[in-house]
Amino acid sequence: METGGFPTLSNKSIFGKSVFGVLSIAAVAVGLAACSSSPKRASAKDRKAAPDFALKDATGATVKLSNLKGKVVLLNFWATWCGPCKVEIPWFIEFQQTYKDRNFTVVGVSMDDDGWASVKPYVTEKKINYRIVIGDDMLAKVYGGVESLPTTFVIDRFGRIASSHVGLISKKQYENEIQRLLEVTADDSNRSVGLFAPGGLLAFVRAPFARAN
Amino acid sequence: MLLAACWLSFALLSPAQTDTNVLSVTAPVGVVLKAGATAEVKLKLALRAGYHVNSNTPSDKYLIPLRLTWNPGPAQVEDVVFPKPQMEKVAFSPNPLSVFTGQFELTTRFKVPATAAPGPSALIGKLRYQACNDRMCLTPKNLDVAMQVDIVR
Numbered sequence: 001m002e003t004g005g006f007p008t009l010s011n012k013s014i015f016g017k018s019v020f021g022v023l024s025i026a027a028v029a030v031g032l033a034a035c036s037s038s039p040k041r042a043s044a045k046d047r048k049a050a051p052d053f054a055l056k057d058a059t060g061a062t063v064k065l066s067n068l069k070g071k072v073v074l075l076n077f078w079a080t081w082c083g084p085c086k087v088e089i090p091w092f093i094e095f096q097q098t099y100k101d102r103n104f105t106v107v108g109v110s111m112d113d114d115g116w117a118s119v120k121p122y123v124t125e126k127k128i129n130y131r132i133v134i135g136d137d138m139l140a141k142v143y144g145g146v147e148s149l150p151t152t153f154v155i156d157r158f159g160r161i162a163s164s165h166v167g168l169i170s171k172k173q174y175e176n177e178i179q180r181l182l183e184v185t186a187d188d189s190n191r192s193v194g195l196f197a198p199g200g201l202l203a204f205v206r207a208p209f210a211r212a213n
Numbered sequence: 214m215l216l217a218a219c220w221l222s223f224a225l226l227s228p229a230q231t232d233t234n235v236l237s238v239t240a241p242v243g244v245v246l247k248a249g250a251t252a253e254v255k256l257k258l259a260l261r262a263g264y265h266v267n268s269n270t271p272s273d274k275y276l277i278p279l280r281l282t283w284n285p286g287p288a289q290v291e292d293v294v295f296p297k298p299q300m301e302k303v304a305f306s307p308n309p310l311s312v313f314t315g316q317f318e319l320t321t322r323f324k325v326p327a328t329a330a331p332g333p334s335a336l337i338g339k340l341r342y343q344a345c346n347d348r349m350c351l352t353p354k355n356l357d358v359a360m361q362v363d364i365v366r
Contacts, residue, residue: 080275082345083345084347084349086305111352113353146352147351148349148350149349
């Protein structure tokens, strides 16, 4: 009697192999989908230190990245001519406002060739409430050669790059990452693993000993 | 398994930045310019699928326009003619943008002085463009354009 395609004892091993094969392909496909687009994330133990820099902001004050240790930093390379960057800026303004009292800050690195001439009016026009500096080729190089904008690095409290994104992603995705990093304390810093897809959080394996502030 | 696949994917991936050479320019060959006359020279531009460049008249003051400039040479530039821009809707902008996509031509009208010395010469120019797709923008680029010409009487 036909079993309608359901496995019988006699084809169980074939079914098992098929299922394994299908699952393997699916897992690789999902893995690639999750990881092969621009977002790149590292588990806490594999994070690399964000290259330090010291650049002047619009007021002439120095922004030194290493002085921001203890804060979660969203480091956004952008430019006034970049349309997708324009979409993100209101989100970052909101993040700065919402999380500034929880040891979070946004730093914008403008890659405009003409520097403050374009950037100052833009910052005023968009009412940007976070610190902006003017980047250059050298800074772009140490951050992996920033040739596409926006390029954004989410930096943990310990000055390490937790994730990087090239191109426009969702506000929710940034917010998830920020909130997750804000929850991690010094003791937890090496113990959490995140798995993300371009559309958002795919899975988050939180170490049992990780604790919120 | 999923995690392993993800790690494998991380390991296999090249740096996150994309290949940024999205525009190619082809200059004509065998261009003959007659001294004392005007001539039109067309450059063929081809943009990678999915990308656009701002037109010569972008929709926003902050956007970087497409520009073609020529160095002083055996012929004087009378005009650079751009095609009619497309008004294209892109994901990141509420308003359509004035752009060029795909393949298009830029025409330069040269005037060759009557006193121009006959013989082989070159016209050297620069194309400045700034390209985006629907998720990201590439930093502005300057592309050198060189064209061998033959000046005749």
